[in-house]
Amino acid sequence: MTKLIELLVNGVSLGMLYALISVGFVVVFRSTDVINFAQGSTLLGGGYVIARLSPHTGFWLAALAGVAATAAFAMLVDRLLIRPLRQRGARHDVAAIVTIGLDIVLLTDLTRRIGSDMLHLGDPWGNAVVNIGPVTVAQTRVAAMATALVLIGLFGLAFQRTGWGVAMRATAEDTEAAMLSGVRHNRVTLSAWAIAGALAAVASVFLTASPSPGMDAATGQTALKAFPAAVVGGLDSMTGALVGGVIMGLAESLASGYQGQLTFLGQGFGSVMPWVVMLLVLLVKPSGLFGTKAAARV
Amino acid sequence: MTGGPALVVDDLHVEYGGAGRVLKGVSLRVPAGSVVALLGNNGAGKSTVLRAISSTLRLHRGAVRQGSISWDGKPVTGRDAADIVRRGIVQVPEGRHVFGRLTVEENLRVGGSALKNRGERARERERVLTLFPALTRKLGARAGMLSGGEQQMLAIGRALMARPRLLLLDEPSLGLAPKIIAGIADAVHEINRQGTAVLLVEQNSAMALSLAGTAYVLDVGRVSLSGRVGEEIDAARVRELYMGVKP
Numbered sequence: 001m002t003k004l005i006e007l008l009v010n011g012v013s014l015g016m017l018y019a020l021i022s023v024g025f026v027v028v029f030r031s032t033d034v035i036n037f038a039q040g041s042t043l044l045g046g047g048y049v050i051a052r053l054s055p056h057t058g059f060w061l062a063a064l065a066g067v068a069a070t071a072a073f074a075m076l077v078d079r080l081l082i083r084p085l086r087q088r089g090a091r092h093d094v095a096a097i098v099t100i101g102l103d104i105v106l107l108t109d110l111t112r113r114i115g116s117d118m119l120h121l122g123d124p125w126g127n128a129v130v131n132i133g134p135v136t137v138a139q140t141r142v143a144a145m146a147t148a149l150v151l152i153g154l155f156g157l158a159f160q161r162t163g164w165g166v167a168m169r170a171t172a173e174d175t176e177a178a179m180l181s182g183v184r185h186n187r188v189t190l191s192a193w194a195i196a197g198a199l200a201a202v203a204s205v206f207l208t209a210s211p212s213p214g215m216d217a218a219t220g221q222t223a224l225k226a227f228p229a230a231v232v233g234g235l236d237s238m239t240g241a242l243v244g245g246v247i248m249g250l251a252e253s254l255a256s257g258y259q260g261q262l263t264f265l266g267q268g269f270g271s272v273m274p275w276v277v278m279l280l281v282l283l284v285k286p287s288g289l290f291g292t293k294a295a296a297r298v
Numbered sequence: 299m300t301g302g303p304a305l306v307v308d309d310l311h312v313e314y315g316g317a318g319r320v321l322k323g324v325s326l327r328v329p330a331g332s333v334v335a336l337l338g339n340n341g342a343g344k345s346t347v348l349r350a351i352s353s354t355l356r357l358h359r360g361a362v363r364q365g366s367i368s369w370d371g372k373p374v375t376g377r378d379a380a381d382i383v384r385r386g387i388v389q390v391p392e393g394r395h396v397f398g399r400l401t402v403e404e405n406l407r408v409g410g411s412a413l414k415n416r417g418e419r420a421r422e423r424e425r426v427l428t429l430f431p432a433l434t435r436k437l438g439a440r441a442g443m444l445s446g447g448e449q450q451m452l453a454i455g456r457a458l459m460a461r462p463r464l465l466l467l468d469e470p471s472l473g474l475a476p477k478i479i480a481g482i483a484d485a486v487h488e489i490n491r492q493g494t495a496v497l498l499v500e501q502n503s504a505m506a507l508s509l510a511g512t513a514y515v516l517d518v519g520r521v522s523l524s525g526r527v528g529e530e531i532d533a534a535r536v537r538e539l540y541m542g543v544k545p
Contacts, residue, residue, distance in 0.1 A: 089315075089359040163407065170397045170408040176357050177395040182383035182412030182460050292399070 002134045007257040008250065013141035015249020016148035018274075020203045021226030022233065022241040023152060024196030030172035030236050031192040033092040034082060038099040039200055039227075040220035041106035046070035046201030047121060047208055047215045048110055054122035062122065067201040074197025075190050077102065082193075083186060111217040118214040127210040144206035151202065155195070156238055164191065172236065225252070225271070228278035234291025243289060248274040302330025303370030303386065305351070305464055305497070311364035312346050312355065320346050322519040323365065328464060333486070333496045335506035335527070337536060338516035344499045345392055347516070348466045351497075352389045353379045369464075384412045386463035392472065392499075394453040398442025402433055405441050405452055409459030419459070426455040429485055447478035454485065464495045471502045479505055503536045 021039060028036045036042075050059075050066035057065070081102065085095045128139040159165040170178040171188045179185050200223070207222055208215035229248040233240020255262065256270030281289065305328040312321040321343045328334045338344050349355045350362055353376060367375045369385060397405050406426060410419040427434050430451040436444060441452055450470055457465060467486065471479040483505055490496050490509075500506035507513060513531045515523040525531045 087356060089356060163411070166400065166404050166407050167411060169400060169404075173397045173399055174395055176354055177391060177397065178408065179354060179357075179379040180352060180383070180389050180391060180395075181408045181456055182380050182388075182410075183408060184378075184380040184411075186378075 003257065005135050006137060007253050009135070009137050010141055010257075011250035011253030012246055013137075013145045013249065014253055015229075015246035016145050016152075017203050017206050017245070018226040018229040018248050019152060019242045019245025020148050020199045021223055022230035022245050023155065023238060024199045025227065025230040026233070026236060026238060026241045027168075027192045028189075028196045029230075031168060031189050032078075032082060032086070032095070033175075034095040034099065035235075036099050036193075036196060037096060037227075038077065038103040038106060039196065040223040041103045041110065042070060042074060042197055043200035043204045043207075043223040044110050044215075044217070044220040045073065045106060046197070047204030047219060048113065048119065050121045050201070050205065051119035051215060059122040059124055063201075063205060066204075067198045070201035071194040071198040074193040074200075078189050078193040083189070086189075107217075107220055110220075114215075114217045116216075118216050119208070120214045121205055121208055123205055123209045125209060138211050140206060140209040140211070144209075147202065147206070151199065152238075152242060159238060168192070225274045228274045232278050232281045232288055234288030236292055237288070237290035240288055240290030247277060251277045302493075302495075303463055304329045305387070305495075306368045307347065307351070307365070308368070309365035310347070310350055310362065310367065312343070312350055312360055313363050315359040319363070320360070320519055321350070324516065324519070324521055325365075326514050326521065326524070328495055328497050330463070331490070331493060331495050332512065333490050333498060333510045335503075335510035335513040336497060336499045336516060337501070337503050337506060337513060340501065341518075342516040343519045344516055345468055348389055348391075348468050348497070348499060350375075351382070351387060351466060353377055353382050354389075380412070383460050383462075386461070387466065388457040388460045388462035388464075389466040390453045390457045390468060390470065392468035394446075394449045396441040396444070396449050396452050396456070398440065400441055401438055402441055402444070402452055403437040405456050406459050409456030412460040418461075422459045422461055426458050429458070429488060430455050446474055447481070450474060450478075450482055451485070454482075454489075458489065458494075462494055464497065465489060466497050466499070468499045469501065470498075471500060471505050483509060504533055507531070507533050507536070 024039055025036060028034060046066050049069050050062045053062035053065055081098055082095050125139040125143055130137050130139055130142055159168065167183045168188055171183060171185060175185065208219055225248060226245065229244035230241055232247060233244030251273040252270050255273040259270065262269060307324060307326045310321050310324045311319055313319050324347060336344050336347060349358060351367055355361055362375055366373055369387060374382060374385065397408065406423055410422060413419050432448060433451055433455060436448065441449065444452060470482050486496060486509055498506050498510060507527050510527050513527050514521050515536060523531060
């Protein structure tokens, strides 16, 4: 029982991190119709900046700089790669493929820089744990949950209430009508990319903190597990990103935790689990749990 | 006449993705405070003229190949669409294109994107709701749930939120009952009376000619007839020549 509760808490915590990253997928997809496959390497880049800075500046300053740098980088991607394609009328899938290329270039460079090192971002939680009765949870997991909840909550509020959020939703629904209403499309997309970048950098801190051993070149692939989370949620729904993220976190955590009883699936099935769940959900609901694209076409 | 801004379209040529010219030298003029009708059959290029003016051709893989558009004496060809709105030219697209998942209130808010402050937005919102009182009761409803006539009111209201000096209306009567069309025509008349020029694109020539002082008839990418309504152009002549109906 204790084990189950621990696995559930860890799963939800991991899921909230996936949710953070998949909100980044969703916000970019909604405003530009582009799936940003460079999200994983962007996350790795954010983590790398934080890891390199934190021995000199301390963690908090490094984290702030890393988040800002990653947001700025994502805005550059939109400005220099995606916007020119858009303005020449390229198809959205062309832009998506460009992000795959970008991902490969970034990943190659970061792999070269990181080498076989295990980088530590210098977070203040270390390997401290929280004990609630017999249940033991790493402090970083609690911090991850709290941070993700606050960020997603703030983001959701801004999305519903502010002029920026209304412009973003209008753009997502009908880009041309939004432009004809005076919405500055280029600003909307820049803000979307900036948010996606910033959230990826935040996620990098928690994905690599204890009990994870640290950040290596494979961390970007961990981040890619947020992609099935976004797809399961429907790719264009914020609620979907959150729910999808938590489902993926739980699936992965439970499959890893009960691996002993699931030996017929082979070793390391936990990390495949999100993709299996994605396939199962898509077979039943092709537009994802909260997706609207398919519904809107009927 | 009045000394306000005028829209001048001069020898406009437009192409979509290299698939031949849709417009082959269209020239027209919308003086300040006037109502000008742009008539023609389906596929004549009417919406393309509006897209060129609003600078949204790019979204349809189209481009201006030749000619120019000027507003208030300044060239505006190919400027950012949001910039055109800020200069005072606002389009109500064909098929209304309200944001169906947003509430009526939010639709109006998006329409006010070009305005600088809350006070201005509140003033324009008041004006829109005075013009279309039917929207007042629906402010909290999702726009997708409105009737066709209400959606057309909302689409026009959303455009008015940007305080246009020239309103481009693309087929506002499309798919609406005659009684609703009459209501829309009254609203357009009132908008013009308050000082906004209107360029009205219509297949429904009767409605357009009842409002417009000047009309242009577009036929496969060229202006084939233009003049003052009631003099060079009247409903019978338009129908006979370009709508394929004998009087």
